[in-house]
Amino acid sequence: MRDMNMTRRRAGQLVMGASAFVMLGGCALRPGRVSAAVPGVGPVQPDSYKDGLLRSTPEAQGVSSDAILAFLADVESAGLELHSFMLMRNRHVVAEGWWWPYSPGRIHMTHSLTKSVTAVAAGLAIDEGRFGFDDKVVSFFPEYVPADASENMRAMTVRNLLTMQCGHDVETSGSVWRPIDTPWAAEFFKIPVVHQPGTHFQYTSAASFMLSAIVSRTTGESMADYLTPRFFEPMGIDRWHWDSSPAGVSPGGNGLTWNTAASIKLGAVHADGGTWNGHRVLSEKWVREATTEQTPGDADGAYGYQWWMGPGKAYLALGLFSQMSIVFPEHNAVLALFSAIKGSKKIKPYIWKHFPAAFVADTLPADPGAVALQRRTAGLRLLPPLHPASLAAPAGISGKRLAVQTNDQGVEWLSFDFVGDRCTYRMRDAHGEHEITAGFGEYLEQDTSMTGNRLHHEYRPPSQRVVAGARWTSPQTLEMTWQFVETAFRDTLVCTFASDGVTVDRSVNLNSAEERLPTLMARID
Template sequence: MNFSNLLKELEPANLVSCLISQRGQITFEQYREPHLAETIAKINSCTKSILSALYCIAMDQGLLPAPETPASVFFPQFAKDRASHKSEITLLHLLTMTSGLDWTEFGGQNSFPRMTRTPNWVDFVLEQPLSDLPGTKMSYNSGGSQLLSAILAQATGMSVARYAELTLFEPLGIESYSWEQDPQGIHTGGFGLSLRPIDMLKFGQLYLQQGKWGNTQLISQELVALSTRSAVRAEAPRRGSYGWHWWTDTYPDRTDNDASLQSLNYFNAYGFGGQCIYILPSIETVVVLTNDQRKKSKIPLQVFRQCVAPYLLELVEGSITK
């Protein structure tokens, strides 16, 4: 695969890093500065996909019940709220952002910033009213991710970070990380984890390999497939669909008239500001992009589909014509 022009294509984005692996081998690795290769940095909402992996592992180990289990098993407050349908909220609803809790993340009532300014984040989320019936609509909600983190800590009897070390980080050889906590010491479920770009690539590779690392099945193939499958259409203006704290999409956009043309299906983790892990099973490829832009910009969202994906699609089309 010839990536000779990719560096030029990536210049406007001024990325911290871009890593591409194909069939388990790194074929492209670029950093703005050499030291950034070994620097841990916030991956923002990519944390959610790490949490999803930990949920799958805990389910495989029998520490967590089935995803259809009511969240009220862990938060009796939901069951006591007889004036609403909160008792119907399940673990699956929290994982797919379809809990129905009234939440705007940013803008409007600013639920996310308000949560981080309260003395008890979990209580804040539990107290939010419903705006929709559980399971009927996606509404991006980092508060729900914090509930999931609290549930995982309850179920495993240890901190989320410690559970991650034992079941995920140590097997993958991830030694450098940091993870923020809420005022109660619960590790942040929707953001706050910092990793090196190469360790983000390892995590993506684990999913490309259907949960297997070396000779060990860290996550069952069944739960890898289930958690990265489209479960609900993403809320506008976001594109694609959503699984268990994973995004799913296809490049390029197709219509019925050109459905016969080649396309790439992928699932990905995305963090604010351009922290991304893309997994493309059909071409055995993982892409990691990281950035440190503080201002809101659409460039990070465009990098994969405008710069990287065309090269990957070229690989597919080239192999077919040979």
């Protein structure tokens, strides 16, 4: 699904780092890492990404370090999984942290946080006169409109898409359309418009997709390309990538992957009324309307133009599994989070408990808590340490292809290669051969084509970044951890060996659908 529309640049030069890129004809191609022992595989490397943002101490910007520490403590006590956070006030980052192996330069899937970026494109296009709020949606795609289209469908406007009041009665998740290879605009007009547009709120990625499709139809380019000179480049957002739908339209409701700094910049330009570093990026009128209540919404809160409303005057971009950019406009502050939390209602109480209360004054005296906060954020870690293998692989297994019994995953065979302190797991299915090499003593970072769509909200990129480790939990049981570090997903493989074969159980830390695949059973011939 990747459209290779991602760049990694700094000071006009391509940055070659832990996920190296080669630029050819404007496209970014990602080769694997190189290690002397196993080509394409290596230990996790440090991150030296520079985001161009100003830094300050919390107290210098009137923020309580103790309040930030209390927020982190509450989240940890609740067992909630954060991958990163950045807190900005007065255009200065005052606190930040990444739970290893996540790091500043890594991109991370945003899910529906993408919708608020789609709103940026819609606002720019409307201000340029490409289309208007009251334009009928059917007018842009007459080739897809059914001959017997209902009056409700014909009445739907751009404004209805922006406010999630397009008249649909059910949500269309991105996971529904991702496996479809026909134009998604055609799929949109197959959805019944049960309610009169403008009278019923129904959150749905279908509405956001159609905004993207309208931007593409009226500008002649994908929304990702349209935004590049108008938003990504002026904002210094230099690490991103946006999936493409079958017709080349950027999925407006999801599909954007970028780093934490980009999320906080998205919030910051809105907090400052549409300006960035003294230059106007968005019109003040658009920002004001997009980030104030346009509809009461639903149980999750009121809604603007592809932005959720929070307590007080706060508003937020929100993605599945709790990807967030939260703006506190009265305090000129933004909090950005990447997470693996199923249900934002689990973390929101802790956010609203500590913010905006942490913004105490214009400035505060220096506080020892700032040192404690720096120490805390410097030692954040998600994956537990590994230890060299203390057990040997079962005899007669290493290097053998094991035929897999008929299964619903289409897996034909699998194999385990144990070399030194590493194990390479390979398997073949209808999409080809895939492999991941896991280290026993250290986590190994690599690109892989390992299929994971059923456990990963139906995403099936041709290549994705993974950090993999392994351990023996018993003489017969091998456990591998695959952290897909550009996503919220972490897969666990439990492989149980017997004299006549092996069983493989694969599960994921969270998903919108199934979280465990049926057991694979392979036999030694």
